[in-house]
Amino acid sequence: MPKQRRLQTGIDWFELETTAADWKRADPQLLATMLGQLHLIRSFEEAVLELAGEGLVHGPAHSSIGQEGGAVGSIVGLRTTDAVNGSHRGHHQFLAKAIAHVSPTLNPAALVSEPLQALLQRTLAEILGLAQGFSGGRGGSMHLQWLEAGCLGTNAIVGGGAPIAAGHAWAQTHSGTSDVSVNYLGDGSSQIGSVLESFNLAAAWKLPVLYFIENNLYAVSTHADEVTADPRFSVRGQGFGIPSWRVDGMDPLAVHLATEAALERMRAGDGPAIIEAQVYRYYHQNGPFAGSAFGYRTKQEEADWRARDPLDRVASQMIARGLIDDDGVAAVRAQAKAAVAAAVAALVEPDPNSDGKRHIRPELWPEPSFVDVGIRGDASELLGLATLEPAEHRGPWRETKFVDAVAGVMDRRMQTDERIVVFGEDVHRLGGGTNGATKGLRDTYGADRVVGTPISENGFFGLAGGVALDGRFRPVVEFMYPDFMWVAADQVFNQVGKARHMFGDNNTVPLVLRTKVAMGSGYGSQHLMDPAGIFATAPGWRVVAASTAADYVGLMNAALALEDPVLVIEHVDLYGRADRVPAGNLDYIIPPGSAAVRRAGTEVTVLTYLSMVDQALQAVEQTGIDAEVIDLRWLDRASLDWDTIGESIKKTNNVLIVEQGARGTSYGGWLADELQRRYFDWLDQPIERVTGGEASPSISKILERAAIAGTEEVAAGLERVRKAWGGR
Numbered sequence: 001m002p003k004q005r006r007l008q009t010g011i012d013w014f015e016l017e018t019t020a021a022d023w024k025r026a027d028p029q030l031l032a033t034m035l036g037q038l039h040l041i042r043s044f045e046e047a048v049l050e051l052a053g054e055g056l057v058h059g060p061a062h063s064s065i066g067q068e069g070g071a072v073g074s075i076v077g078l079r080t081t082d083a084v085n086g087s088h089r090g091h092h093q094f095l096a097k098a099i100a101h102v103s104p105t106l107n108p109a110a111l112v113s114e115p116l117q118a119l120l121q122r123t124l125a126e127i128l129g130l131a132q133g134f135s136g137g138r139g140g141s142m143h144l145q146w147l148e149a150g151c152l153g154t155n156a157i158v159g160g161g162a163p164i165a166a167g168h169a170w171a172q173t174h175s176g177t178s179d180v181s182v183n184y185l186g187d188g189s190s191q192i193g194s195v196l197e198s199f200n201l202a203a204a205w206k207l208p209v210l211y212f213i214e215n216n217l218y219a220v221s222t223h224a225d226e227v228t229a230d231p232r233f234s235v236r237g238q239g240f241g242i243p244s245w246r247v248d249g250m251d252p253l254a255v256h257l258a259t260e261a262a263l264e265r266m267r268a269g270d271g272p273a274i275i276e277a278q279v280y281r282y283y284h285q286n287g288p289f290a291g292s293a294f295g296y297r298t299k300q301e302e303a304d305w306r307a308r309d310p311l312d313r314v315a316s317q318m319i320a321r322g323l324i325d326d327d328g329v330a331a332v333r334a335q336a337k338a339a340v341a342a343a344v345a346a347l348v349e350p351d352p353n354s355d356g357k358r359h360i361r362p363e364l365w366p367e368p369s370f371v372d373v374g375i376r377g378d379a380s381e382l383l384g385l386a387t388l389e390p391a392e393h394r395g396p397w398r399e400t401k402f403v404d405a406v407a408g409v410m411d412r413r414m415q416t417d418e419r420i421v422v423f424g425e426d427v428h429r430l431g432g433g434t435n436g437a438t439k440g441l442r443d444t445y446g447a448d449r450v451v452g453t454p455i456s457e458n459g460f461f462g463l464a465g466g467v468a469l470d471g472r473f474r475p476v477v478e479f480m481y482p483d484f485m486w487v488a489a490d491q492v493f494n495q496v497g498k499a500r501h502m503f504g505d506n507n508t509v510p511l512v513l514r515t516k517v518a519m520g521s522g523y524g525s526q527h528l529m530d531p532a533g534i535f536a537t538a539p540g541w542r543v544v545a546a547s548t549a550a551d552y553v554g555l556m557n558a559a560l561a562l563e564d565p566v567l568v569i570e571h572v573d574l575y576g577r578a579d580r581v582p583a584g585n586l587d588y589i590i591p592p593g594s595a596a597v598r599r600a601g602t603e604v605t606v607l608t609y610l611s612m613v614d615q616a617l618q619a620v621e622q623t624g625i626d627a628e629v630i631d632l633r634w635l636d637r638a639s640l641d642w643d644t645i646g647e648s649i650k651k652t653n654n655v656l657i658v659e660q661g662a663r664g665t666s667y668g669g670w671l672a673d674e675l676q677r678r679y680f681d682w683l684d685q686p687i688e689r690v691t692g693g694e695a696s697p698s699i700s701k702i703l704e705r706a707a708i709a710g711t712e713e714v715a716a717g718l719e720r721v722r723k724a725w726g727g728r
Contacts, residue, residue, distance in 0.1 A: 012243040013234065016261075018254045023317045026253055029105055030076065031318050034252050035332060036106030037072045037099055038311045041092045043336040044120060047344055048091065048127060048141075049288040054358060056348060058129055059140055064092035066282035069310030070214050071096040071184070073255025074275065077263065079179065083150045083168050085161040086184035089214075089281070090154030093184050094144040095123060101149035108328055111335040121343040128347060131366040135504030138366075145503045152181075152469065153503055157494050159185060159192035162211065163459050164495060166198045167466020167475075169209035169272075174421075174448060175472050178267040180208040188219030190233040194490065197459025199240040199272070204454070206271035210262050211242075213276040214249065220285045221296035234276035242272050249277030250308040253317075280305035374505025375539050376564040376638055379592055385561060388588035390550035391596065396583040403575035405549035407432055407439040409556050410476070412586040414445050417474065420560065421449045423464050424478030424514075428452035434480060435516065435575055457484045461513070462491035468511035469499060474560060479515040481523070482531040482569075496565050497540035508563035509540070512556075516570040517610065519660055519708045525696030530661035532609070532635050535567045537670050542592065543635040545569040547613040549579035551633060554590030561589065573611040592639035597648070601628035604721050605648040607671065608658035609635060612709070616658050619714035625722055628652055635667065637674070646679060653684040654725065656717050660709050663691040685724040690717035 045065045052061035064071070067089070075084065075096040086093040099106075102115040112120075126133025127141045134146050145153035152168060155161040165183035172179040189195050190213055202209045213233045217224050224231035237244030243265065245258040255277055262273035282302065284291050291297045315329045324332075351359040400408070414420045422438060428450050432439025442450040453460040457479060464475035479485060485492050492513070500507050518528035535541045542564050546552035552570075559566035582588070598613055603626040608616045613631045620627045628648050634640055649655060655675060657668035672687040690709050697707040 009238045009241070011238050011241055013238060013246075014244070015246045016254055016258045017248065018251055018257065022253060022257065024321065028321075028323050030256070031314060031323060032108050033106045034072050034076055034256075035311075035314045035318060035324070035329075036108060036111050036336075037076065037096055038068050038252070038314060039332050039336040040099060040111070040120070040339070041068045041072070041095050042311060043333070043340045044095060044124070045091060047124070047340045049283070051128070051344070051348070053288050056358065056360060057127060057141065060088070060286040061141055062089040062286055063281065063283045064089055066305065066309070067214055067216060067249065067279040068092050069252040069313070070212070070249040070255055070277040070279050072310075073252035074182065074212055074259045074277075075100060077256060077260055078150070078182070080150055081177070081179045083152050083165070083172075083179070083181045084184065085152040085165050085181070086154045087158060087161060087186060087189065088142040088154065088156045089186070090144060090184065091127070091141070094146070094151050094154060097151050098123065098146055098149045108324060108332045111332060112339040117339055117342065120339055121346050124343050125347055125364070128360060129366075130347060130360065130364045132364065135502070135506060136366055136370060138502060138504045143502055145506060147506060153499070157490055159189040159195040160490055160495055161185070162189070162195045162198040163201075163462020163491055164466035164469065166202045166207055166209050167463040167468075168470050169202065169207040170205065170463060171467050171470035171472050173208055173269070178208075180210060180263060180266045182210045182212055184212045184214060186219070187213065187215045187217065187224045187231070187233055190236060191227060194458050194462060196236070197456040198463070199236060199242060200454060200456065201459050201463055202272035203240045203242050206269065208266035208269070209272045210259070210266065211272065211274045213274065214279050215276050216279050216281045218281070218291065218296070221291070221294060223296075232276065234274050237274040242274050244274035244276065246276045247278070249279035250305075250310050250313060252310050252314055282306060375501045376542065377508065377562070379562060381563055382558060382561055382589060382591050385589050386587060387591060388554060388582070388585070389590070389594070389596070390548065390554065390582065393550070393582050397580040398583040399578065399580050400549055401575070402549045402552065402577050402579045403436050404439070405552055405579065405581050406437045406570065407441065408581070409553045409586050410438065410441060411444065413557065413560050414441065414449065417560070419472065419474045420476060421451065421467070421473050422476045422478070423451045423453055423460055425453055425455055425480050427478050433478065435572070437478070437514070437570070457488035458491055461488040462495060464511060465491055465496040465499070465509070468496070468509050468565070469507050471508065474510045474512070476512045476514065476560070479513065481518060481527040482515045482529050483526050485515070485531055485534070493538050497538050500540060500564070509565050510563050511565045512559045512568055513565065514568045514570065516572055517660070518572045519697055520704065521572050522699060522701065522704065524699045528697060529665065530569070530659065530667065531567065532569060532659070533665045533667040533670060536636050536667055540565060541636060542566045542639050543569065544633060545609040545635055546633065547574070547610055547631050550581045551590060551596070553581055553586055554588050555633060557587065558589040558591055569610060571611045590633065592634050593641045593643070595633055595641035595644045596631040597628060597644065598631050599627065599629040601626040601652065603627060603652055604654040604656055604718065605630065605645070605652045606656045606658055607632060607645065609633065610660070612658050612660050612714070615711040616714050618711045619718055622711070622715050623718045623722070625718050627656070627718065642678070645675070649675070649679045650682050653682055654721050655683065655687045656690065656721055657687065658690045658709070658714050658717065661692050662696055662707070663694055666691050685721070688717055688721050688724075690714050
């Protein structure tokens with residue numbers, strides 16, 4: 001018989017309950033503040049449901065009524081410089097943090113100050129989609145952000161905020177503070193990969209982040225028992241080495257005491273914590289009806305939970321201690337309702353065209369012209385930086401390999417900008433990662449600035465997104481292969497790409513994502529795609545692709561100076577190529593709107609990038625066609641050099657777009673559409689394209705070559721253009 005020994009995690013996991021003695025010891029001011037916050041949030045949420053019932057909330061109204069105790073108990077002891085983020089059901093978390101910022105303590109006899117009244121109105125305005133909201137109405141109910149108060153932004157993607165909170169915690173600790181971040185998630189989020197990856201990163205790197213699980217038992221209508229073997233969600237901490245607490249979320253004092261214990265650990269530098277609070281949403285997932293109206297829970301269950309209301313719990317304990325009486329509690333309730341009513345009255349009015357109904361005050365809507373403002377910045381941060389067009393450089397050159405230029409410019413920028421930090425798999429080992437692109441950086445700048453990550457792209461990219469949104473650092477992330485973006489798609493596109501616009505241009509997002517196209521290397525269909533077409537159609541991202549080492553230096557310098565997320569695409573075919581950069585100068589930029597004409601011509605405009613620039617030039621020589629070959633360099637809509645492209649098209653009247661990869665996800669499909677719209681009257685024939693085939697390249701050397709474009713395919717494309725104009 002084999003020997004077996006029971007293993008223990010050694011990780012603390014507590015269930016915390018308050019006693020009568022805890023309530024007697026509780027600071028009267030703490031209890032008064034909790035009571036005031038609870039009533040303000042409850043009254044606010046009741047008003048939101050009323051407005052939603054009248055059709056005045058455009059989109060969902062995810063009520064937090066019943067769950068206020070978890071938010072108030074966990075936030076009341078935080079600092080303004082501590083940070084919180086949450087999920088789609090986040091009004092209570094946002095309000096608790098914002099109220100604590102404007103009124104750290106509350107007086108039940110005079111509950112609402114002018115700043116607090118303004119906060120209520122501005123929060124409601126955001127939920128209603130109005131210009132005076134925190135994000136100009138863009139965020140609405142599910143995206144509430146007020147950076148001044150430490151509210152990083154609630155999130156409509158389940159679990160989407162967990163990596164971002166970890167990144168903010170990374171920035172806090174590496175800035176030398178004892179501040180913490182709190183990520184609020186639900187029972188439904190506790191199974192999703194981004195949350196579990198974040199648990200792992202936070203524990204491995206001892207980040208001061210609290211994962212606060214609001215277990216309200218239902219993910220919409222699906223009960224927790226249906227989705228997991230153990231619905232005590234704080235058990236997740238055992239698997240990641242994170243101490244955890246389980247508390248009654250209807251008892252705000254219990255939540256507060258558990259949070260204080262977790263904060264002590266986090267502020268001491270001992271890493272993350274988990275708190276699971278058992279709460280209950282009184283209403284359905286969205287709107288003013290109870291869950292029982294939809295048949296997935298009973299009225300008796302709802303009544304049992306309502307009997308444990310956190311507002312009543314705090315009030316009864318305060319009455320028992322003689323800190324307030326019934327009339328005093330009623331006065332708190334009345335003040336809260338009056339304050340919220342005043343906020344409503346400032347935003348809505350009787351509709352003169354409808355009997356008894358209300359409408360939004362028309363003058364409060366945002367201007368339609370605001371719709372695209374803030375998708376990205378205006379690149380004004382590049383003003384004053386030295387620019388250089390390498391083709392015009394007349395000084396000495398230094399011979400180098402392309403990949404050494406990649407490492408060299410990163411070394412130079414990390415030397416001059418201490419905010420830059422590199423994240424990625426194996427970037428700290430193997431002589432500079434799998435291709436040498438980070439060579440020497442770990443030895444020079446240490447483990448805090450060149451960080452090797454677990455294989456968890458969604459987690460570590462989202463963490464880097466949180467670092468960027470914090471604003472104190474500039475993360476550079478490496479995806480070993482572009483296809484891995486699909487693993488991290490939520491964080492790449494829903495979070496980092498949309499954050500600046502979604503929150504009303506309150507944030508900058510200084511982040512660079514490096515990756516390499518590996519077509520021709522035999523790595524198969526899941527490791528070598530060209531991501532340009534995907535990113536070019538995703539809002540918020542800028543995209544660069546260099547075909548020479550000197551261009552790479554200038555483009556990377558610009559990317560690292562911009563306040564927007566920038567994808568930097570490299571190619572394995574270029575890494576080992578003998579190349580050159582200006583001697584003694586790695587500080588210039590090549591700004592957006594800077595394409596390079598690699599060959600002047602009159603018969604056709606060839607638009608291309610990366611390794612296909614050289615192949616296009618070779619094909620032009622083979623065919624004898626007088627083509628103008630333009631190396632795009634900047635690929636996204638906002639950064640393309642439309643002037644150079646347009647001048648060429650007006651001269652040649654023909655266009656050939658050349659790229660290497662598969663047609664389906666290609667960059668050229670988007671570009672051809674845009675060119676037709678801009679330059680239709682100047683075109684003598686439909687835009688011609690060269691791409692790979694429909695299939696992703698596969699492992700077989702023969703089939704891989706058949707799936708991608710090369711010089712031969714570019715030459716054939718040029719011949720198709722010539723045939724269409726009747727040329728020789």
